[in-house]
Amino acid sequence: MVNLRTHDAICTPETGTERKPDVCTVREVLDRVGGKWSIGIIVEAGKGPVRFTELERKVEGISRRMLTLTLRNLERDGLLVRTVYPTVPPRVEYQATPMALELYDSLITLTTWADRHTGDITAARIRYDEEHAAVTA
Amino acid sequence: MVNLRTHDAICTPETGTERKPDVCTVREVLDRVGGKWSIGIIVEAGKGPVRFTELERKVEGISRRMLTLTLRNLERDGLLVRTVYPTVPPRVEYQATPMALELYDSLITLTTWADRHTGDITAARIRYDEEHAAVTA
DNA sequence: CCGGATCCCTACGGATACTG
C-alpha cells in the first residue's frame, strides 16, 4: 500500500448524495489543488476579497465555466468564502480561508523545489530525448 | 498574470523534437508529480532500488501500462534511474535520484497540510452539500 | 520478467450561447 492514506476517518460515504467526499489520499488533495486553475485562484483570493470578474481577468486564460467550477469546488472544500451582496448589479466576493493560505504556504515549498530543479529537469529531458532519438535514427 | 512562472529561462522550445520541454509553471510541476501514480512510485523508489514487478504490487491498483508510462516520464525528467541487468530473466531496477528525494521531502509538507485539514475539508463539504441539498429539496 | 501496442471509455476543460 502506497496510497499515503492520511486519514481513514474521512472516508465516510454515508452521505446520501451522489457527491463522494473521499479525500483520503494525498493524491486526491493534489487533484483538488492541482486543478489547472486552483492555485491561481487561491493566490488571488489570498490577497484579499476579489470579485468574479476580477478573477476572470487576473487568472489569465481561464474560461467563465472553469472559473465557476473551480470556485464552487474550492468553496465546497472550505478553501474559499463566497459573499454575495444583493445589490442591483450583483456583487460577489471570494476570499481565501486561513486554511487555504496555509496551503499556499506549503505550495511554496513545491515552487522552491521547481525553481531549484527546472534546469536539471530540462537537461535530463533533452539528454533522454537525444539518446532516445539516436535509437530511432 | 498569476501563473507563478518560476523560471523563464527554461522555456526553450528550440529543441527540434516534437516533445515540448516546457516546465514553466508550478502547474506543470504539479502535473508531472501530481500524476495519479507518480508520488507512489517516487516514494517506493525512494526507499531504495526496486524492481518493476515489485512496484506493480507495492503501488496498489496501478496497471502495467501506467506503471510503464509513469516510470518512463519520471526517468525522462531525471527523477528516476533505470538500471537493466541483462540476466536471463530480465531484471530492471528503478531508484529515485537525490532530486526526487528532495521533491518527496517537499511533498511531505503537502501531506502534513492534508493531515491537518482533511477533517476540516470533509466537514466543509458535508455542510456545503447539506445546505445545497436544502435548495434542491 | 519487463514491457510495447491497441482499443476504448471518461473526466477535464475550452467555446459558445443564454439568464436573473
Place this chain on the structure above:
DNA sequence: CAGTATCCGTAGGGATCCGG
C-alpha cells in the same frame, strides 16, 4: 455582473493482448 447550460475535443488512464 455573475453566473448556468450545452456541445464537443482532447488527454489520462484502464483492459487486454502480443513480444523480447
